Amino acid sequence: MKKAVHFGAGNIGRGFIGKLLADSNVAVTFADVNGPLVDQLSHDQQYNVRVVGNESKIDVVNHVTAVNSMSPELIEQIATTDLVTTAVGPNVLDKIAQTIASGLKKRFSIGNMTPLNIIACENMVRGSTHLKGEVYRHLDEQAQQHADNLVGFVDSAVDRIVPPMEAANDDPLEVTVESFSEWIVDDQQFKGEIPDIAGMEKTSNLVAFVERKLFTLNTGHCITAYLGCLKGHRTIREAISDPMIRNDVTQAMMESGEVLIQRYGFDRERHYAYIDKILERFANPFLVDDVSRVGREPIRKLGENDRLIRPLLGTMEYNTSNEALVKGIAAALKYTNDTDPQAIEVQSFLEKNGVVKTLAHFSGLDENGKEAESIESIYHQL
Known part of the structure; x- marks a missing residue:
């Protein structure tokens, strides 16, 4: 089973990108600073998503766990994962750049030279390209050369309305999303094989x-x-x-x-x-x-x-x-x-x-x- 690290375990992270990844049989590790949320995800390793369109239905999301964004364990996860995604908001991207850089340095130091793709799923133009610039600030010249060859920073466009909702049935993990979703990625920016994820659409005109x-x-x-x-x-x-x-x-x-x-x-x-x-x-x-x-x-x-x-x-x-x-x-x-x-x-x-x-x-x-x-x-x- 492929693995992904997803920064941001909030409603958008759980209800949109995390769900699409898990639905495609990817084991998702959420990274977040919210301690109680991380503990609950780690304990339950699943959550409900209420999908609403003309009608309402409940989907169960499996293959998930979580780590605290400040934990050394996150560095280890990045060093061995197959994919990194984010849904943290544009203002937080710069704050997670150093953590991603540390994960990449660890990845290279243990000899993991398999390709890694990083996709910022944010409401901003060329968010992954921006994140790349911030990550590279924390890498030396040799690490940057490795990253140039092995790490794809893949820009994307995302669209799904995920409003904040009161916890349903005292379940802090359940999230409500609309049935419509759109996740479009730039197929020219991947390194190695493009992952097969249902709901992720590829384009050369992002x-x-x-x-x-x-x-x-x-x-x-x-x-x-x-x-x-x-x-x-x-x-x-x-x-x-x-x-x-x-x-x-x-x-x-x-x-x-x-x-x-x-x-x-x-x-x-x-x-x-x-x-x-x-x-x-x-x-x-x-x-x-x-x-x-x-x-x-x-x-x-x-x-x-x-x-x-x-x-x-x-x-x-x-x-x-x-x-x-x-x-x-x-x-x-x-x-x-x-x-x-x-x-x-x-x-x-x-x-x-x-x-x-x-x-x-x-x-x-x-x-x-x-x-x-x-x-x-x-x-x-x-």
């Missing part, structure tokens, strides 16, 4: 799929959240059931979609069907996803390479319409959350500097450009 997901699912999701917050809706489903919000979100995804059609030659009708599918997913009655959770970390979401500004820049590049995207960005600037340090920072900066300077500071937009002016105008109307 960036198109990364941007399709970012510009559609991620863009639509956060605009739904920010507009929903403004109108007092609690969940994504409540917000997308509001006809006015649904119309704005649909238009925003059509605007970002036009960029994809222009840039990558996507079939227009097929992409519109993809947008319709995403709107159905937002309205899934089995998924209770708070708008406050989806809207969190507005600084990251307002970054020039993220889900709001990157598609806006695309509309500027191709001279296409962007009214709904502009409204979504204005709504993001309105987002308040006393438990979110990024939301607090944005509101503090806004209060002192105004809208256009805030956009320039966090998003890199030209404060004298017409898009910044449009966002400022709509901001004051919302």
Whole structure:
């Protein structure tokens, strides 16, 4: 049986990547800093996943265990594993790089020269390539040469809604996920044999799929959240059931979609069907996803390479319409959350500097450009 080390035993790790690996008869060792969660996984060596679409069913995930991310045992695991995956969030990738580097050094020191592939399954563009740069900072020249020959850092695009849920039946390991999932990997970056994992799709044009997901699912999701917050809706489903919000979100995804059609030659009708599918997913009655959770970390979401500004820049590049995207960005600037340090920072900066300077500071937009002016105008109307 093949082995994998998966960083991140949270809901996404257990409900998405960990499940796909285990379902393909891969023995998964989760690495996490949550001691009680690690202990429970190590003890039970299985957990339930509630998969919800038109109906709800329970799948049992087997072949799993867990180690603490700070444990020396994790280094030993990396030294002998066949695959490393992550679902820790973009901000944590840099923190696990040194551990991965230590595992690689151990791997080379014991003479394990079999290929290893590392796949960062994060909501970011070229996450594995970024992780490679951070890992290499902790490797000497000889170890880097070994890694160049033996270690593939495989970029991927991932898509599955896994909202936080209350523990079902007092079971802290059970997780709820939607039936839809998409895991697309760059088949040009593997070292050695590409693993056969059901649900992992291979492509030689990954960036198109990364941007399709970012510009559609991620863009639509956060605009739904920010507009929903403004109108007092609690969940994504409540917000997308509001006809006015649904119309704005649909238009925003059509605007970002036009960029994809222009840039990558996507079939227009097929992409519109993809947008319709995403709107159905937002309205899934089995998924209770708070708008406050989806809207969190507005600084990251307002970054020039993220889900709001990157598609806006695309509309500027191709001279296409962007009214709904502009409204979504204005709504993001309105987002308040006393438990979110990024939301607090944005509101503090806004209060002192105004809208256009805030956009320039966090998003890199030209404060004298017409898009910044449009966002400022709509901001004051919302």
